[in-house]
Amino acid sequence: MSSLKKQSGSLHEKAGISPPEITNSAAIHQIQKNRRKQPSAAELINGILDQNRTALSRAITLVESTHPEHAEKANEVIQGCLPHANKSIRIGITGVPGVGKSTFIEAFGKFLTALGKKVAVLAVDPSSSLSHGSILGDKTRMEELVKDENAFIRPSASGDTLGGVARKTRESIILCEAAGFDTIIIETVGVGQSETAVHSMVDFFLLLKISGAGDELQGIKRGIMEMADAIVINKADGDNIKKAQQAKLEFNRALHLFPPKKSNWQPKVTTCSAITNEGISEIWDTISQYFVQTNASGFFQEKRKDQNHFWMMETINEHLKSNFYNQPGIIGQLEQIKKAVQNDEISPFAAARFLLSEYKKQL
Amino acid sequence: MSSLKKQSGSLHEKAGISPPEITNSAAIHQIQKNRRKQPSAAELINGILDQNRTALSRAITLVESTHPEHAEKANEVIQGCLPHANKSIRIGITGVPGVGKSTFIEAFGKFLTALGKKVAVLAVDPSSSLSHGSILGDKTRMEELVKDENAFIRPSASGDTLGGVARKTRESIILCEAAGFDTIIIETVGVGQSETAVHSMVDFFLLLKISGAGDELQGIKRGIMEMADAIVINKADGDNIKKAQQAKLEFNRALHLFPPKKSNWQPKVTTCSAITNEGISEIWDTISQYFVQTNASGFFQEKRKDQNHFWMMETINEHLKSNFYNQPGIIGQLEQIKKAVQNDEISPFAAARFLLSEYKKQL
Numbered sequence: 001m002s003s004l005k006k007q008s009g010s011l012h013e014k015a016g017i018s019p020p021e022i023t024n025s026a027a028i029h030q031i032q033k034n035r036r037k038q039p040s041a042a043e044l045i046n047g048i049l050d051q052n053r054t055a056l057s058r059a060i061t062l063v064e065s066t067h068p069e070h071a072e073k074a075n076e077v078i079q080g081c082l083p084h085a086n087k088s089i090r091i092g093i094t095g096v097p098g099v100g101k102s103t104f105i106e107a108f109g110k111f112l113t114a115l116g117k118k119v120a121v122l123a124v125d126p127s128s129s130l131s132h133g134s135i136l137g138d139k140t141r142m143e144e145l146v147k148d149e150n151a152f153i154r155p156s157a158s159g160d161t162l163g164g165v166a167r168k169t170r171e172s173i174i175l176c177e178a179a180g181f182d183t184i185i186i187e188t189v190g191v192g193q194s195e196t197a198v199h200s201m202v203d204f205f206l207l208l209k210i211s212g213a214g215d216e217l218q219g220i221k222r223g224i225m226e227m228a229d230a231i232v233i234n235k236a237d238g239d240n241i242k243k244a245q246q247a248k249l250e251f252n253r254a255l256h257l258f259p260p261k262k263s264n265w266q267p268k269v270t271t272c273s274a275i276t277n278e279g280i281s282e283i284w285d286t287i288s289q290y291f292v293q294t295n296a297s298g299f300f301q302e303k304r305k306d307q308n309h310f311w312m313m314e315t316i317n318e319h320l321k322s323n324f325y326n327q328p329g330i331i332g333q334l335e336q337i338k339k340a341v342q343n344d345e346i347s348p349f350a351a352a353r354f355l356l357s358e359y360k361k362q363l
Numbered sequence: 364m365s366s367l368k369k370q371s372g373s374l375h376e377k378a379g380i381s382p383p384e385i386t387n388s389a390a391i392h393q394i395q396k397n398r399r400k401q402p403s404a405a406e407l408i409n410g411i412l413d414q415n416r417t418a419l420s421r422a423i424t425l426v427e428s429t430h431p432e433h434a435e436k437a438n439e440v441i442q443g444c445l446p447h448a449n450k451s452i453r454i455g456i457t458g459v460p461g462v463g464k465s466t467f468i469e470a471f472g473k474f475l476t477a478l479g480k481k482v483a484v485l486a487v488d489p490s491s492s493l494s495h496g497s498i499l500g501d502k503t504r505m506e507e508l509v510k511d512e513n514a515f516i517r518p519s520a521s522g523d524t525l526g527g528v529a530r531k532t533r534e535s536i537i538l539c540e541a542a543g544f545d546t547i548i549i550e551t552v553g554v555g556q557s558e559t560a561v562h563s564m565v566d567f568f569l570l571l572k573i574s575g576a577g578d579e580l581q582g583i584k585r586g587i588m589e590m591a592d593a594i595v596i597n598k599a600d601g602d603n604i605k606k607a608q609q610a611k612l613e614f615n616r617a618l619h620l621f622p623p624k625k626s627n628w629q630p631k632v633t634t635c636s637a638i639t640n641e642g643i644s645e646i647w648d649t650i651s652q653y654f655v656q657t658n659a660s661g662f663f664q665e666k667r668k669d670q671n672h673f674w675m676m677e678t679i680n681e682h683l684k685s686n687f688y689n690q691p692g693i694i695g696q697l698e699q700i701k702k703a704v705q706n707d708e709i710s711p712f713a714a715a716r717f718l719l720s721e722y723k724k725q726l
Contacts, residue, residue, distance in 0.1 A: 305705040315715035342668040352678035
C-alpha cells in the first residue's frame with residue numbers, strides 16, 4: 001500500500017526525493033491488484049460519514065487527482081457528502097512569509113481542539129507544484145497539531161492553475177465537513193491572486209501581521225486589508241509588545257476609514273503571541289462573535305450561497321477563456337495582435353472583434 | 364439636420380421630452396437624403412485632424428451608435444485617428460453625488476484652458492440610459508466651460524452594459540486626442556464597477572471628497588481609496604476649511620498604511636475650493652509631477668500598453684460569457700442549476716461541468 005501511495009499521491013511531502021522506478025513486474029502486478037481494490041465511491045462516502053480519516057484522505061487524493069477516470073468518482077463522492085457538509089465555520093488565514101503562520105495555526109488549532117472542536121487545516125498555494133509546497137509542505141512544521149486526533153492537516157493540492165487548486169480545496173472542505181470537522185482553516189501564502197480565491201471560500205478572513213520598524217508597509221498586497229475581518233499582529237511578545245500595540249492603534253485607525261462591509265461587521269485588530277498563547281482566546285472570541293452576528297442577520301448563509309454561485313460562474317468563465325486561448329487559430333495570432341494593440345496600431349476593441357471572428361471560424 | 368439629430372443621436376440631453384413622431388413623408392425623404400450625405404470615414408478623419416469640432420462630434424456619435432452598419436465605419440475612423448492619438452494626459456475623476464464634481468471640473472477645466480491646454484471632458488455612467496444621464500446630462504451644469512473654445516464636453520454615452528459604455532468612451536478618447544485635445548477628463552459617478560473601468564482607462568485617478576462630521580466614512584466604495592493617485596477634499600471654503608484640513612490629515616495617515624503603488628507614486632491628499640479656486644493650481648502641479656515622474660520611469664507608457672491589452676482581453680471575455688449565457692440551452696436551465704448550487708444540492712464545479720457540456724452540444 002505504501003508503494004502505491006508513492007505512485008498515485010498528488011502530494012509531495014518529500015520534495016527532491018524521486019520515487020524509485022519500478023522495474024519489478026511482480027510489484028507492478030501487486031499495485032494493479034491493489035488498484036482494483038480501491039474503495040468504491042459508496043465505500044468512501046460511508047467511511048467519511050463514519051469519520052474515518054483514511055477514507056477522508058483517500059477521497060481528497062481522488063479529488064486532487066488529474067486522471068480523467070477519477071473525476072467522475074470524485075464527483076460522486078462529493079455529491080454524496082454534500083448533504084452532510086456545511087456545518088462548520090471556515091476561516092481563511094493569510095500573511096507574508098515570516099509572519100509566523102504555521103506557529104500561529106499550531107497554537108490556534110491546539111486551542112480549538114482543547115475546546116472540543118474538530119479542526120481541519122487545508123492550504124491554497126498554487127506555487128506548490130513548482131516550489132514543492134512552500135506552505136504546509138512539511139507537516140513537521142506543526143509538530144503538535146499533527147499528532148492531535150481532533151485535527152486533520154492536509155498540505156496544499158498541487159496544480160498548475162489557481163483555479164485548479166481552488167477547486168480541489170473547495171471540494172476538500174466539503175469532504176472534511178462531512179467527516180465531522182467543524183472548524184476549517186484555510187492557509188494561504190498570498191501568491192498572486194490566491195488570497196482573493198481564499199477570501200471567496202471562507203466565512204471569516206484573518207490577516208496575520210507582525211509589527212516592527214516600518215514593516216506595517218511591507219508586503220501587504222493591495223486590497224488585502226479591505227478583505228480582512230480581523231487583523232492579528234503576531235509575535236507580540238518580549239520587546240515586541242509595545243511596537244505591536246502601536247501597530248494595532250494604526251491599523252484600527254486605518255480600518256475606520258474604510259467604508260462599512262456588506263456584513264456590517266467592523267473588522268477587529270488584536271495582538272497575539274503564538275509562543276506565549278497571549279491573545280489566542282480573544283481571536284476565537286472575535287470569530288465566535290462574527291459567527292453569531294452574521295448568523296442572526298442572515299449574512300452568513302447568504303455569503304455561502306453567493307460563494308457557491310461565484311465558483312460556478314468562475315469555473316465556467318475559466319473554461320471559456322481556456323478554450324479560446326488554447327484554440328490553435330488563436331495561439332498562432334495572439335502575440336502579434338497583442339503587440340499591435342499595445343503599440344496602438346489597432347484598437348483593443350477592433351483586435352478583440354477580429355480574434356473572436358477567427359475563433360468562431362474554427363469552432 | 365436638427366430633426367435627424369433627434370432621431371439618430373444616442374444622447375438624451377433633454378430627458379423627458381419625447382422626440383415628435385415623424386409622419387410627414389417629405390420630412391422622411393429629406394432625412395434619408397441627409398443620411399446619404401453623411402461624411403465618409405476619410406472626411407471624418409480629415410475633419411478631426413483639422414480639429415473640426417463638428418467632425419469630432421459626428422465621429423463620436425458614430426462610435427456610440429448601435430447600428431451594425433455604423434460599426435465598420437466607426438472602426439475605420441478610429442483606425443485612421445490612432446496614429447495621431449495618445450499625446451495627452453488622461454485624468455479620471457470620481458466622487459459620490461454631492462461632492463461637487465461638475466463645479467470642480469468647471470473650475471479645473473477653466474484653469475487648464477487658461478494655461479493654453481485643450482480640454483475634453485467625457486463621462487462614464489452606465490446608468491445614464493436609464494436615468495437619461497445623471498452626470499453631464501445637462502451641459503448647462505458647466506456653463507462657463509461649455510462656452511470655452513478650448514474645451515469640449517460630451518455627455519456620457521448611453522448603453523446597457525458597462526462594457527459597452529466603456530468601449531465607447533475609450534474610443535472617444537482616441538478621437539478627442541486626434542483632434543488635438545491634450546487633457547482628457549473622464550468623469551464617473553461611481554455606479555457599480557464604473558470606477559474600476561475608468562481607472563483602467565486613465566493615467567491619473569483623482570478621488571473627490573468633502574469633509575464633514577463623519578462623512579469621511581460615507582459612500583467611498585471599497586477599493587476606491589487604493590486606486591486614487593490623489594484625494595482632493597473639495598468645498599474647503601468658509602466654515603469648512605478646518606474640517607477639510609482635519610480630513611486631509613486623516614487620509615494622509617491612512618494612505619501611508621497602504622502598500623506602495625506599482626507606479627512608485629505616493630498618493631497626495633490636498634484640499635480645494637471650486638468656488639474660490641483655492642488649491643486648484645496645486646492639483647495641476649500634482650498631476651504634472653506625476654506625469655514627469657512616471658514618464659521618466661517608463662511607467663506611464665507601460666501602463667497605457669497594459670490598459671490596451673486589458674481592454675482587448677476584457678472585450679473577448681465579455682463576448683465569450685455573453686455567448687454562453689445567451690445560448691437558449693443555457694438560458695433554459697441556468698436558474699434551476701443556480702438554485703441547486705446555492706442550496707448545496709450540487710457542487711459548483713459539477714454544475715459548471717454540466718452547463719459547459721450542454722453548451723458544447725449546441726455549438
